[in-house]
Amino acid sequence: MCLLHYFAGAFTHQPEEINSISAKAADLIKRAFEEIDPTRLVDYHTHIAGIGASGTGTFVNPKMLSWRRPFHRLKFKIYLSAGAVTDVEQADEQIVERLVRLIxxxxxxxxxxxLAFDKNYRRDGTxxxxxxxxxxxxxxxxxxxxxxxDLFEPVISVNPYRPDALEELERGAKLGARMVKWLPNxxxxxxxxxxxxxxxxxxxxxxxxxxxHGGDEKAVDTKEDQRLGNPLLLRRALDHRVKVIVAHCAGLGDNKDIDDPARKRVSN
Structure with missing residues (x-):
């Protein structure tokens, strides 16, 4: 087995094989969902990605496409493996197919x-x-x-620094979105x-x-911006009475406690 497949989790198994798990495992899953109304069950954090194949409008940073940046290139290859991509020219469709089969x-x-995923913007809107x-x-x-x-509901991603941010929020809401995704870091x-x-x-x-997102980010390169994952920074949204979900409960890393005059670093 290729080590890339091992680390990415694709292995040699297919999504359909979940139906042949052991009786004990099947019973555990059944009991876990026993009192949950399936018509109200929502997984609110499902990522998708692509490279722009077939005109999807997606892209990845060019550093992930060249062995001149070996760490990023290797990470990209692992992501392709996780998406069961065998033909890069069909990458976007194959990633969708894999996700649909898994679900x-x-x-x-x-x-x-x-989840959509917006670009990084500077404060000047560029x-x-x-x-x-x-x-x-x-x-x-x-x-x-x-x-x-039958499987998906759309979540838009709008960087508040982009010049058309408010218009994009309105457009997204009219098209049925009820949530906005951020990864501040x-x-x-x-x-x-x-x-x-x-x-x-x-x-x-x-x-x-x-x-x-709250806390440190490990899957996506954030350079010096891990501080933006400080969950306390989201208080401003709450002050505006916006409903906020802090993904991952800000479980990784530490940040300055902005309520502490000494600004001590504490766990997120």
Whole structure:
């Protein structure tokens, strides 16, 4: 077995094999879902990615496509393995196919909130492509959610620093989105920035919830911006009465306690 496949988790098994697990494992899963109404079951954090094959509008940072940056190239190869990609020219479709098969073979799978992923932007509203690890357009997410409406619900991603941020929130809400995805460490967003106030006000007006990463980020390159994962920075959104979900419970890393005059570093 190739080590890449081992680390990525693709192995040699297929999603359909979940139906042939042991009786004990099957019983455990059944009992775990016993009191859950399948019509209300939602997985609110399902990522998708792509390289722009077939005109999907997605892309990854060029550093992931060259062995001149071996660490990033190796990471990219691992992601391709996890998505069961065998033909890079068909990568986007193969990643979707793999995800659909994985979910469809869960007997009680509910709906999965499929996440767009916006670019890194500077405070002046210009995109910073050098610090954009990958990009998944909102339109791509809407298209996938429409194609697989039994599995997916769309989650838009809008960086508050982009010039058309408020318009994109309105457009997304009209198309059926109910949630906005942020990864501040990667997107260059300071959730406590006063520039975010109009964005929060618009989110509240549209009744959009904010799904924001909290804590350190390990899967995506964040350079010096791990500080933006400080969960306390999201207080500004709460002050605007925006509903906030802090993904992963900010479980990794540490940050300055901004409520402490000494600004001691504490666990996220």
């Amino acid at each position: 469809s073979n869960i007997k009680v799978h509910g709906k999965h909130r499929l 995109p910073n492509l050098e610090k954009t690890e990958f990009y998944v357009a909102n339109d791509y997410i809407f298209a996938l959610a429409e194609r697989h409406s 990667s997107m260059g967003i300071d959730p406590s920035d006063e520039l975010c106030d109009p964005f929060y006000q618009k989110m509240k007006e549209l009744n959009l919830a904010l799904l924001s």
